[in-house]
């Protein structure tokens with residue numbers, strides 16, 4: 229039975245899908261998580277802006293949030309993120325009036341990829357990949373990424389208040405921070 233489980237896991241690894249362990253280069257850069265599109269999708273935001281002066285745009289950007297599958301399963305079971313969790317925030321242009329679409333908005337080209345990672349020691353770090361898929365250094369701790377996520381993220385510096393299916397899980401497990 230044990231060996232069967234092992235075979236299943238390594239097969240999934242070889243096929244490129246499923247769980248990818250966190251991988252760093254010798255220089256401590258995060259390797260781009262190539263298969264994130266096979267991970268668990270949490271939400272898509274449209275025109276999400278976080279500053280009071282932000283203007284509404286005619287073509288607001290979309291963002292898509294994905295999380296690594298093993299971390300998702302752990303969150304559903306416990307309401308918290310395990311070490312090794314990787315999030316991808318994918319930002320795409322917003323478009324309108326293409327093909328047969330008359331009034332709606334749909335997603336266009338890739339503009340930016342950012343990740344949020346819970347490292348082996350339990351601390352969180354952000355990595356920005358832009359529109360390239362090269363390994364990236366962690367963003368410095370003085371960046372606004374850290375303070376906004378720490379102050380306003382509903383669960384453990386992550387924005388579970390915007391991930392509808394996980395909101396319910398965190399409420400049930402008692403890990404949801406109400407004032408966010």
Ligand code: HEC
Nearest residue numbers: 273276278291315317342343344354372373376386387390
């Ligand atoms: C002023 C607040 C604010 C700042 C600053 C901010 N974020 Fe976020 N971030 C959010 C919100 C709100 C979400 C929820 C998803 C959305 O926007 O659709 C989010 C989601 C994310 C996610 C998805 C995982 C998660 O933690 O929920 C990543 C990855 C991310 N941000 C990266 C970054 C990076 C990198 C920076 C800095 C360059 C940054 N963020 C700065 C508010 C912020």
